[in-house]
Amino acid sequence: MRDHDIEAQPPRLQVFEGVVPRQLLAEMNATVDACRQAWRPADGRRATDTAAQFAELLRRHDPFRLAERQACARSRQGARQAGWAIERAQPLYVLRCINGGLRGQSHLRHYDSHILTLLIPLQQAAPSRENGDLILYRHPREAVAAWKNVITKVRLILMRSLPFVVRRALTFHHLAHGRCERVACVPGNVYVFNGFITLHANLHVEAGERRSLIFHYYDPGLTAGLNHVPRAWRALRDRLLDAIQPVRSRD
Numbered sequence: 001m002r003d004h005d006i007e008a009q010p011p012r013l014q015v016f017e018g019v020v021p022r023q024l025l026a027e028m029n030a031t032v033d034a035c036r037q038a039w040r041p042a043d044g045r046r047a048t049d050t051a052a053q054f055a056e057l058l059r060r061h062d063p064f065r066l067a068e069r070q071a072c073a074r075s076r077q078g079a080r081q082a083g084w085a086i087e088r089a090q091p092l093y094v095l096r097c098i099n100g101g102l103r104g105q106s107h108l109r110h111y112d113s114h115i116l117t118l119l120i121p122l123q124q125a126a127p128s129r130e131n132g133d134l135i136l137y138r139h140p141r142e143a144v145a146a147w148k149n150v151i152t153k154v155r156l157i158l159m160r161s162l163p164f165v166v167r168r169a170l171t172f173h174h175l176a177h178g179r180c181e182r183v184a185c186v187p188g189n190v191y192v193f194n195g196f197i198t199l200h201a202n203l204h205v206e207a208g209e210r211r212s213l214i215f216h217y218y219d220p221g222l223t224a225g226l227n228h229v230p231r232a233w234r235a236l237r238d239r240l241l242d243a244i245q246p247v248r249s250r251d
């Protein structure tokens with residue numbers, strides 16, 4: 001695991017290597033396998049109790065617990081410096097399973113509502129030109145006033161409705177011109193970034209299935225309520241899906 005200085009400014013992307021044991025990865029994937037046939041949310045994304053249970057399993061391992069603690073401490077420090085009054089609510093735990101049938105979920109450039117994102121790959125897609133890798137833009141946005149954030153979100157939502165081929169062409173154009181970088185996310189590692197100021201997306205998955213846990217921490221409340229409706233809708237949908245088709249941890 002890399003050594004990190006909590007006092008330093010957080011880099012755009014932190015990688016904590018080898019903090020998730022292979023055995024635990026196998027257990028979590030087996031849990032997902034057990035429900036995969038029946039569980040098909042249209043967007044491949046679900047904030048399920050199982051994701052929260054996976055978080056508790058991860059925290060039983062010191063390297064992960066230390067990585068999470070360091071990332072959270074740095075993020076809170078950054079929030080203080082930026083003058084953001086962050087909510088100390090529970091993190092949002094999401095399980096995301098993306099395969100070739102979910103074109104609508106790729107090349108969607110966006111900012112997160114939360115200032116800290118932990119990406120924990122569970123399974124990589126098959127090697128190919130597009131395997132779901134993370135795309136991170138190089139230059140973070142700076143002053144984030146609420147009104148400006150709302151305008152940006154509306155613009156990005158409109159761009160998300162562009163056809164897949166256009167969204168994909170834009171990604172590869174930006175990669176070719178160095179505006180963003182492609183991050184291969186390896187199971188066992190934890191990837192940490194501030195998705196609130198860093199524009200990001202994912203490549204499409206051409207073959208196989210890419211599985212990730214995504215933990216979001218600290219909402220600075222700068223969306224003017226714009227996210228409340230879709231977030232409430234997704235929470236309701238996930239609760240209904242949990243009732244119909246529970247994803248039970250094997251632990």
Ligand SMILES: [Fe+2]
Pocket residue numbers: 110111112195200
């Ligand atoms: Fe995101």
